[in-house]
Amino acid sequence: MVDIKEYIKSQTGVYGAWKSAKEISTFKGGGQAFVFYPQSVEKAVELIDVLGEENVDFSMLGNGSNTLVCDGNCRQVLVCLKGLCGVKIDGEKVVCEGGASVAKITFEGRKRGLGGLEFLSGVPCTLGGALKMNAGAFSSQIGDYVTKIDILNIDCANCDKNRTQNRIREISVNSKDLAYRKGVDGIVLKAELKLAKKSGEQSVNEAREYLRKRQEKQPSLPSLGSVFKNGKIPSGKLIDDCGLKGVKIGGAQVSQKHANFIVNVGGASAKDYLTLASLCKKEVFEKFGILLEEEFVTIE
Ligand SMILES: Cc1cc2nc3c(=O)[nH]c(=O)nc-3n(C[C@H](O)[C@H](O)[C@H](O)COP(=O)(O)OP(=O)(O)OC[C@H]3O[C@@H](n4cnc5c(N)ncnc54)[C@H](O)[C@@H]3O)c2cc1C
Incomplete structure (x- = not known):
């Protein structure tokens, strides 16, 4: 029997391969997933169409910094847009593809006096992952800097499937449309950002200062960033108050530095991560009656 993923590879010509969690998730623990890497918008659309036609359950992958890869072989297939990473700057208009890293956007903007x-x-x-999660820190969020997004319509009954452009919807974004860690729906192909005039020196200094503050409070071991969304009381404080800092299950540990981070201290599985996250959730609920909401995404 022909493997469906190999069939889709041959149908679309898009490269795909099994990739370990070490390669595709910043937690660096878990099993492996089959990842497709389209190198153009047209190929991404064609691939997603074929995945849909063949009823293959898929999910998007950016840089995997919020993505836990289940143990063993994941059932879900991943589509990674890191090959679509162009950043075009014309005056103050910055147009970036969904797979561009935010670090690259910052770097390119800086070269043109923008920040x-x-x-x-x-x-x-990546920009796509950041817009999906409405990534934020230090009271700012990416949604505040985006004006337009090109979203791929997956379920578009009235669209002509043979005409890619008909299926790409440009949406105007108002920062109020995006909530805390709740970004856009659909697949982010491209976005227009509004950056402000800023000297390279100022941009570098600000970036260094943010990084310094981050390193002061957050662990450097592999993680997925915050495990839980924050409410009125920060989740890290609630977990800490339950005495869970440093608690370990297998290779996963509630960070000693910041209790809302689960770090991989060596050889952690996805199950270790999930069991520890569940323990934190249970203890916080039992002690404070507060139900924590996961921020990370799991690939099944
Ligand atoms: C050290 C560290 C620090 C972190 N600090 C912060 C922080 O300060 N603030 C914060 O908000 N987060 C933080 N995070 C979490 C994470 O970086 C963010 O959630 C980020 O937005 C995820 O981006 P990504 O490209 O890695 O997405 P992934 O983890 O690859 O994917 C995340 C989600 O986005 C979807 N997605 C990816 N690409 C696309 C696309 N093109 N179109 C549509 N959906 C897509 C995926 O399907 C998935 O649902 C941190 C993580 C780490 C490891």
Whole structure:
């Protein structure tokens, strides 16, 4: 029997391969997933169409900095847009493809005397992943810097499937449309950002300062950033108050430095991560009656 993933590779000509969690998730623990890497918008659309036609359950992958890869072989297939990483700057208009890293956007903007995303220094994310999660830090969020997004319609009954452009919807974004860690729906192909005039020196200094503050409070071991979204009381404080800092299950540990981070101290599995996250959730609920909400995404 022909493997469906190999069939899709041959149908679309898009490269795909099994990739370990070490390669595709910043937690660096878990099993492996089959990842497709389209290198153009047209190929991404064609691939997603074929995945849909063949009823293959898929999910998008950016840099995997919020993504836990289940143990063993994941059932879900991943589509990674890191090959779509162009950044075009015309005056103050910055147009970036969904797979561009936020670090690259900041770097390219800086070369043209533009800045704004320094608050995300040290967050290892792509633009697509950041917009999906409405990534933020230090009271700023990426949604504040985006004006338009090109979204791929997956379920578009009235669209002509043979005409890629018909299926790409440009949406105007108002920062109020995006909530805390709740970004856009759909697949982010491209976005227009509004960055402000800023000297390279100022941008570098701000980025360094944000990074310094981050390193002071957050662990450097592999993680997925915050495990839980923050409410009125920061989740890290609630977990800490339950005495869970440093608690270990297998290779996963509630960070000694920041209790809302689960770090991989060596050889952690996805199950270790999930069991520890569940323990934190249970203890916080039992002690404070507060139900924590996961921020990370799990690939099944
Ligand atoms: C050290 C560290 C620090 C962090 N600090 C912060 C922080 O300060 N603030 C914060 O908000 N987060 C933080 N995070 C979490 C993480 O970086 C963010 O959630 C980030 O937005 C995820 O981006 P990514 O490209 O890695 O996405 P991934 O983890 O690859 O994917 C995340 C989600 O986005 C979806 N997605 C990816 N690409 C696309 C696309 N093109 N179109 C549509 N959906 C897509 C995926 O399907 C998934 O649902 C941190 C993580 C780490 C490891």
